[in-house]
Amino acid sequence: MRTGALLLAGVILALSAPPASAADGSDVTFTNGGVTLHGTVVAPPGGSNLPGLVMVHGSGEHSREDYRDQAEAFARQGIATLIYDKRTEGYSQFSRSYSTLADDALAAVEALRKRPEVDPARVGVWGLSEGGWVAPLAASRSADVAFVVTLGANGVEPSRQQAWAIENQLRQLGMTGSMVRMASSTMMRQLVGSGVFPEAYYDPVPVLKSLRQPVLGLWGAKDVLTPPGEAVRIFQASVAHHTLRVFPDAQHQLRRTTDGYDKLPGYAPGYLELVGTWVHDLPTASSADAPPSQDRPSSSVSPLSWYESTWLQLAALVVLLGTFGFGLFRRPGRRLAVTGLVTVLGFLVVDVLIQTTMGKGLGPVVLGRPLPWLALQLPSLATVAAAIGTAVAWWRTRTPRLGVVLAGGVVFVPWAVYWGLLGI
Incomplete structure (x- = not known):
């Protein structure tokens, strides 16, 4: 009334x-x-x-x-x-x-x-x-x-x-x-934790x-x-x-x-x-008035745990780029280096597109995922497979140079899990 x-x-x-x-x-x-x-x-x-x-x-x-x-x-x-x-x-x-x-x-x-x-x-x-x-x-x-x-x-x-x-x-x-x-x-928590979300x-x-x-x-x-x-x-x-x-x-x-x-x-x-x-x-x-319905409730953005800290994420990124870049010039482990670099650099590009376009700049969606994300998940799996192969080769030869590239593969697995590249 x-x-x-x-x-x-x-x-x-x-x-x-x-x-x-x-x-x-x-x-x-x-x-x-x-x-x-x-x-x-x-x-x-x-x-x-x-x-x-x-x-x-x-x-x-x-x-x-x-x-x-x-x-x-x-x-x-x-x-x-x-x-x-x-x-x-x-x-x-x-x-x-x-x-x-x-x-x-x-x-x-x-x-x-x-x-x-x-x-x-x-x-x-x-x-x-x-x-x-x-x-x-x-x-x-x-x-x-x-x-x-x-x-x-x-x-x-x-x-x-x-x-x-x-x-x-x-x-x-x-x-x-x-x-x-x-x-x-994940990205929202990182933005908040790094202090760039005022x-x-x-x-x-x-x-x-x-x-x-x-x-x-x-x-x-x-x-x-x-x-x-x-x-x-x-x-x-x-x-x-x-x-x-x-x-x-x-x-x-x-x-x-x-x-x-x-x-x-x-x-x-x-x-x-x-x-x-x-x-x-x-x-x-x-x-x-009665509150309108929501498809789902909002959720609080929890603070970062120590292993998620911005500095640790940056350090992981430096290790990945450094070890995979090193591996490009060494025949043993080159496959791991190539697939790893493609995945890491591609992820950085896709992440920027997500943040600047709210997902609108990622093109067609297939099976609930935009094509660029699917294109990243495939080399992610290939990187894991290459890391396993490199680990076997290193165990047989114990070559230090191969060990450097393998270190990148070891860091890559938890990094890719954390950022959803190995998720469904």
């Missing part, structure tokens, strides 16, 4: 609002930590005493233009919305701080509260995806934030969410088995529990990037004052979708209107 009333009010607001072209844009700047950020306030012309909304970005590089269409939709409902260019200094794929991003958002909140057309007591934050970690963190730090809106927010750690999303993507491409486990688990173990729950502002949490039931069922349950259990809504045919960004992977024109019906009516009339009681 509450949702129906909010949507009806949103339709009335939309019908009575100025036309789409009647939203004013005013450029603003604000600073945090010595970095100047640039943005635009999109608001209905001639408005006064307006609620305000600061839009906080998802992950990756973003400019204010990425959110302008939604800001204009909110402006047509009488909300002054600040969109801004995401910082590039101190933010990259390998380096970022949610704390810094939260302070950026608070600086934007302060800039919006100073606007003459804005009611400073009614300014909140909106966060998408990564912004679903950042926006609540900003709100937890300042009573000046009146409310929080999140889209596709996570209740789990970033590393756990990313592992779940990678496995979804690979399964959607028809992949199963050892390569999927390698990409979503904020990997950020826990959002303590921040959610600390919030005293009303929170509107929105998810697409077909979200394949954020575990939506888990997120709804965690928000419901953690946030004191919540309104949680699930849109059945929407993906991560609340765009219309058929399967969570395609992106149809337009947003989920009712999403924009719901935000507008909720901001204008913050509810006093909590309510939540």
Whole structure:
């Protein structure tokens, strides 16, 4: 009943609002930590005493233009919305701080509260995806934030969410088995353990529990990037004052979708209107939709054991390349050297393709495996066979040079098992 009333009010607001072209844009700047950020306030012309909304970005590089269409939709409902260019200094794929991003958002909140057309007591934050970690963190730090809106927010750690999303993507491409486990688990654990996955173990729950502002949490039931069922349950259990809504045919960004992977024109019906009516009339009681179903739960990314350490993996790689490279110039053991080098170098190439294309650059899938992975598993088996033959030859001759190549074969077997090359 509450949702129906909010949507009806949103339709009335939309019908009575100025036309789409009647939203004013005013450029603003604000600073945090010595970095100047640039943005635009999109608001209905001639408005006064307006609620305000600061839009906080998802992950990756973003400019204010990425959110302008939604800001204009909110402006047509009488909300002054600040969109801004995401910082590039101190933010990259390998380096970022949610704390810094939260302070950026608070600086934007302060800039919006100073606007003459804005009611400073009614300014909140909106966060998408990564912004679903950042926006609540900003709100937890300042009573000046009146409310929080999140889209596709996570209740789990970033590393756990990313592992779940990678496995979804690979399964959607028809992949199963050892390569999927390698990409979503082994490689993810290595990235986290080596320190190149920023904020990997950020826990959002303590921040959610600390919030005293009303929170509107929105998810697409077909979200394949954020575990939506888990997120709804965690928000419901953690946030004191919540309104949680699930849109059945929407993906991560609340765009219309058929399967969570395609992106149809337009947003989920009712999403924009719901935000507008909720901001204008913050509810006093909590309510939540039923959590959507998930094909499988997410799993935590466990820390590396000592034998998996990044330095040990690098050392193994050096040994493999060195011993197999040495064997290329020695007739005994050359077969082991060739198959071993082909496998190791090929694995490095395929691994880069998996990480940069989320599996899309690996071509056709046969028997649940992309052709490049199958092409690696065959020389892996040949390398094991060659290592056995080399071991027999070395036992008969005890040739030191042959022993060097054999050492590579001995290291290769556990290495290939660990990375899934000898798995099914």
